Amino acid sequence: MARVTAGDRPASAAVLIIGDEILSGRTQDVNTSYIANYLAQIGVDLREARVVPDNEEAIVEALNALRARYTYVFTTGGIGPTHDDITADAVARAFGVEIGEDPRAIALLRERFSKAELNPARRRMARIPKGANLIFNSVSRAPGFWIDNVIVMAGVPTIMQAMMDVVGPQLVGGPPVLVETVEADGVPEGAYAARLEQIARGHEGVSVGSYPSFTSAGIRNQIVLRSRDAALLASATEAARTMIASLQKENAG
Template sequence: MTTSDTTSAGPLVTAAILVIGDEILSGRTKDKNIGYIAEYLTNIGIELREVRIVPDLTDEIVAALNALRARYSYVFTTGGIGPTHDDITADSVAAAFGVSIDHDPRAIAMLSERFPADQLNEARLRMARIPAGAELIANSVSKAPGFNIGNVYVMAGVPSIMQAMLDVVGPTLRTGVKVLSDTVRAGLREGDIGTALAEVAKAYPEVSIGSYPFWSETGPDTNVVVRSRDPEKLSQAMNSVKAMIESERARLSK
């Protein structure tokens, strides 16, 4: 696990997202959770390092989950904890951790807040099946809980429910130093500055420097974004980027 990773600015906390569901891979459902989780984690000082999407197949889920939880500080899963036969995430997580799974009285109590006893049928009770040793994640939207076991947080695929669960989980997470960023508009095409920008990036190996082309009201343009956990290094790199842009503008205007 990379929980021991450090930077000059402090400890580095990392994460991965595992999206589970045939409907995502087929295109029937468009994922809306990855970007939300990524932004949420960035804002609290957790670096998202990897995203995987796997089908509703136990072996695929188990293999991906075991690989990710061994590599990163946290793994967040979305999808596959509903009432239907293909919602197999909970069983797959139990298999990955080598623990049993059964109906959890705490989860049944949560579901009972929404469904009368005569409506808690076999399908709905599937949502109360929780791996042994897991802690529940409250769900203020539909009451069916997610759960946390080890460094894995299992959440719903429905965006509004996932977001409610993440609000519960977020304050409990260990966080690192937040990534700072600064942006400058180059007023030049990406190809105009590519070579010179690479030289700047080489001079600041601990700083992330990226170029992002876009079409403005005056034609092709580029934003250059500099990211770092160290404010001094961020400032130094951005000053070099700005100097490079001015130099390239002067050269191209001749």
């Protein structure tokens, strides 16, 4: 099921979040951060995240654009029992394949629901695009599915996370992304921005960013460095720490 990466390029990924409730602000998306952290640990770069409404045209358009660009596309949301759960139909349309009740999915649902409980609404969760592999769901039994490089998962975080545990070992990744954080206590971003840019330019292969946040003690600045090359990351981190220590000494003087 996994697509092998081309050459030495790391695997890439996108997340497509589907649901009116996300765009309306009623529900907060926590799935993207979970997927991003999960993928970083197995060496897959999350490059893009999009949110689209429960609209088939919008889902198909976004899906076709993303699946052509990235190694993997993860979708979350829209595979439940209600009328607005249209993700499976949109995926089938994007791939130009038929969709219908899958006997494998029906068998999984019967592990949870009695014959009387497995009504037409619940049977909607067994509609799977032709040619897709099922993703087991240990929480509620209603499966996700995987077709080509598109991995379709539930929007409910606990269920999505259970599905990632099934999907993760089958992904083709690379070396994990290593991360170092340098605290810039008492030093404003404007004081180190130019020197930080020099450090970034001198360490190609290291992603360098500065991230301010507000705490009860005031503004807190952190410099975050990421790389797959441990030696290069160590060099850049040491340069950033030396720079901050020098500026802190100047401020103290």
